[in-house]
Amino acid sequence: MAIDTSLYADTAAKTIPSPDTSIPPGSVGLVAPELIRFDEPLKLTSGQILPQYELAVETYGELNAERSNAVLICHALNASHHVAGMSADNPRDVGWWDNMVGPGKAVDTDRYFVIGVNNIGSCFGSTGPASINPATGRPWGAAFPVLTVEDWVRAQARLADYFGIECFAAVMGGSLGGMQALSWAITCPTRLRHCVVIASTPRLSAQNIGFNEVARRSIISDPDFHGGDYYEKGVVPAHGLSVARMIGHITYLSDETMAQRFGRQQRAPGQGGEFHYGYDVEFEVESYLRYQGEKFSRYFDANTYLLITRALDYFDPSRNCGGDLARALKPAEADFLLVSFTTDWRFPPERSREIVRSLLKNKSAVTYAEIDAPHGHDAFLLDDARYHAVVQGYFDRMASSLGLPGRSRTMGVLA
Amino acid sequence: MNQISASPTAHVRADLKRIAGWIEPGSRVLDLGCGDGTLLAHLQNSKQCVGAGVELSDQQVIACVRRGVRVIQQNLEEGLALFDDHQFDTVVLSRTLQSMHNTERILREMARVARYGIVSFPNFGYWPHGWSILGGRMPVTGEMPYQWYDTPNIHLCTLRDFEDLAGSLSLRITHVATFKEDKEVKLLPGWRSTLAVYRFESGS
Numbered sequence: 001m002a003i004d005t006s007l008y009a010d011t012a013a014k015t016i017p018s019p020d021t022s023i024p025p026g027s028v029g030l031v032a033p034e035l036i037r038f039d040e041p042l043k044l045t046s047g048q049i050l051p052q053y054e055l056a057v058e059t060y061g062e063l064n065a066e067r068s069n070a071v072l073i074c075h076a077l078n079a080s081h082h083v084a085g086m087s088a089d090n091p092r093d094v095g096w097w098d099n100m101v102g103p104g105k106a107v108d109t110d111r112y113f114v115i116g117v118n119n120i121g122s123c124f125g126s127t128g129p130a131s132i133n134p135a136t137g138r139p140w141g142a143a144f145p146v147l148t149v150e151d152w153v154r155a156q157a158r159l160a161d162y163f164g165i166e167c168f169a170a171v172m173g174g175s176l177g178g179m180q181a182l183s184w185a186i187t188c189p190t191r192l193r194h195c196v197v198i199a200s201t202p203r204l205s206a207q208n209i210g211f212n213e214v215a216r217r218s219i220i221s222d223p224d225f226h227g228g229d230y231y232e233k234g235v236v237p238a239h240g241l242s243v244a245r246m247i248g249h250i251t252y253l254s255d256e257t258m259a260q261r262f263g264r265q266q267r268a269p270g271q272g273g274e275f276h277y278g279y280d281v282e283f284e285v286e287s288y289l290r291y292q293g294e295k296f297s298r299y300f301d302a303n304t305y306l307l308i309t310r311a312l313d314y315f316d317p318s319r320n321c322g323g324d325l326a327r328a329l330k331p332a333e334a335d336f337l338l339v340s341f342t343t344d345w346r347f348p349p350e351r352s353r354e355i356v357r358s359l360l361k362n363k364s365a366v367t368y369a370e371i372d373a374p375h376g377h378d379a380f381l382l383d384d385a386r387y388h389a390v391v392q393g394y395f396d397r398m399a400s401s402l403g404l405p406g407r408s409r410t411m412g413v414l415a
Numbered sequence: 416m417n418q419i420s421a422s423p424t425a426h427v428r429a430d431l432k433r434i435a436g437w438i439e440p441g442s443r444v445l446d447l448g449c450g451d452g453t454l455l456a457h458l459q460n461s462k463q464c465v466g467a468g469v470e471l472s473d474q475q476v477i478a479c480v481r482r483g484v485r486v487i488q489q490n491l492e493e494g495l496a497l498f499d500d501h502q503f504d505t506v507v508l509s510r511t512l513q514s515m516h517n518t519e520r521i522l523r524e525m526a527r528v529a530r531y532g533i534v535s536f537p538n539f540g541y542w543p544h545g546w547s548i549l550g551g552r553m554p555v556t557g558e559m560p561y562q563w564y565d566t567p568n569i570h571l572c573t574l575r576d577f578e579d580l581a582g583s584l585s586l587r588i589t590h591v592a593t594f595k596e597d598k599e600v601k602l603l604p605g606w607r608s609t610l611a612v613y614r615f616e617s618g619s
Contacts, residue, residue, distance in 0.1 A: 337480075353489075353497060356487060356497055357496075357497045357498075360487075360497060360498060360499070360502065361499050361502070363443075363465075365485055366485060366487070367480060367486055367487070368486070368489075369473075369480075369488045370489065372473075386473040389477045390476065390480055393477055393481040394480050397480065397483045401483070
């Protein structure tokens, strides 16, 4: 494997102490990503070959001498390598799973070495559609290859090689991240001891694919999309992307959450609470979704949205086993933790139970928690004490089985 | 360290000790309504059993995870669809049968997932209960500490009642043990015991 890291030697991700920013207790502090370049071509599931690529990575905690305490965190649709802590260049940019990962938190960086990696095809630093195609000297755009969850896992395995990690203590992820963890257990069974799959599914349903397709059509039919080659035209299909995000956002929330947060509340009612009888924002929920969509379209790349929703659609490890998930999971050797949330209608508990049933059938080690939480799919990112206690209990147990030290403090959700 | 000890020397109730005694070392055990995982931890640590528990309560699930007991969070009333036929050697239902809506169904499901089943339940035939009823009151005792209006125990039975049901479901009873508090009762158990524990073998 040819890895050229010399270029990036001085941008290594490290916790940078800074006297002017106050670091909240339980935070890993200020962090900066490391860009790691891989020059060995990556053969993709589609048959295409990515000649070279870079991965944006953040790490927290210290890798021990035995290299036995490494945890890989895989991200979902719109997240990145910035899992925990505060970005050094913008301390208000807090990692997407900061409530889960940090000193004294459930995934305790006092004892674990945690890696957050941005997947290929994303738009937060790793090679993606907006990167320069070395063959043309221009942005990849529409020519960027379609990737699958398995491709990401292959790239992540090379990242493990780069760090000299033979076997992860755990590979962990929520939603699409959970699919990557599951894929790790199937495709690299000897390289992880524990597999933590949260709010995930062994495959998308027709309904899930349907929502993804509506989102993609919204992007593709935006006149500013230009067949995916919009970078050089100085435009972005912001409108299509923002509608895509609005659709996605609805699927992350439960009916209950939306009812509670917005109900039928009007944004700016006319006199005596009168409707405006028009098509501008009338209800609070419309205003919220538009705001979320517009915000998202300012920082996310439309081609990445297409690519990642497609990777979601394609994921189905049972496909090559005649639809038999248990057979697909046969190679797995890891100890599994699965967590689902009762009001998650995107990837409902039944999907997790399907994985549990298959693992039990294979006599694999599995623990399953079904958290009765009102927040829908989003619950996996939120502060729920029961959910965090399950994950913390699991990681503490894992630490003792790996001979790592005991927990010295409890911070965050369970403090 | 914020962890519950799972040492094999931790106190294990007499009925659980007896249940453990009926379980082959190294066998596969499913504990339905496993609580904080005491029995499974004991079986894992002292008999090298491979166990899994089923539990509904969040707090108990967390306790199981902390002590390294594999647990599946689900409501037993939903049946055992997650488990394949004969996936286990022994399935245990401890102090839970009497609070289940569908008593026959859970017993049939137990017979499906394991060759041997073990159930324990409070003995409604315990003689002070009769005394209490003669006095015009529903019994409230150690194994059944609830008032009639807030009890989870909806299917109470006596030893003979259970034996009849087991017979009608083709469950062959192989062992019985009866307890009062933490002591085994051998003489007139139908009247004198508060807790009955049965081991049965399923027909097929």
